[in-house]
Amino acid sequence: MSKLLNVSSSPHVRSSVSTQNLMYDVAIAMLPATIWGVMQFGFYSLLVVAATVLSCVLSEYVFETLMKKPITISDGSALVTGMILGLNMPPTIPLWIPVLGGMFAIIVVKQLYGGLGQNFMNPALAARCFLLISFAGFMNNFSSAKLGFDSMSGATPLAAMRA
Numbered sequence: 001m002s003k004l005l006n007v008s009s010s011p012h013v014r015s016s017v018s019t020q021n022l023m024y025d026v027a028i029a030m031l032p033a034t035i036w037g038v039m040q041f042g043f044y045s046l047l048v049v050a051a052t053v054l055s056c057v058l059s060e061y062v063f064e065t066l067m068k069k070p071i072t073i074s075d076g077s078a079l080v081t082g083m084i085l086g087l088n089m090p091p092t093i094p095l096w097i098p099v100l101g102g103m104f105a106i107i108v109v110k111q112l113y114g115g116l117g118q119n120f121m122n123p124a125l126a127a128r129c130f131l132l133i134s135f136a137g138f139m140n141n142f143s144s145a146k147l148g149f150d151s152m153s154g155a156t157p158l159a160a161m162r163a
Contacts, residue, residue, distance in 0.1 A: 023076030041091035053082030055102030
């Protein structure tokens with residue numbers, strides 16, 4: 001009877017899958033979207049993703065080193081955060097903006113709230129909101145003129161036809 005009434009903290013379902021295994025599985029699952037994005041938007045979009053991932057991993061390493069905390073970059077959570085944030089960026093954005101976003105995601109949203117699992121929201125998407133508020137002109141520029149094909153942005157294509 002005592003086994004039926006066991007009260008414990010979450011998670012209630014336990015598994016042998018580690019955080020590291022899970023994070024690397026997520027990173028592998030995002031690779032096809034990353035490859036397709038690079039094929040569609042060019043090599044510069046790969047630089048955006050790489051710069052974001054690098055800034056996330058380095059920010060986590062530097063913060064944990066300075067705060068004398070255990071180094072946790074091998075768990076892959078900074079890699080996944082960087083990939084999510086990088087894939088959320090416009091393909092022609094200046095590289096310093098995703099780098100700033102990666103630092104914000106890791107230092108402000110993840111580490112200042114206690115690290116992995118303690119953050120109040122997804123670090124990558126919080127960084128996207130921060131960048132969208134701070135650099136709206138860059139973050140909303142999905143113009144494809146630099147990408148080699150014509151596009152038009154506006155309320156609707158019908159409004160352009162009417163004019």
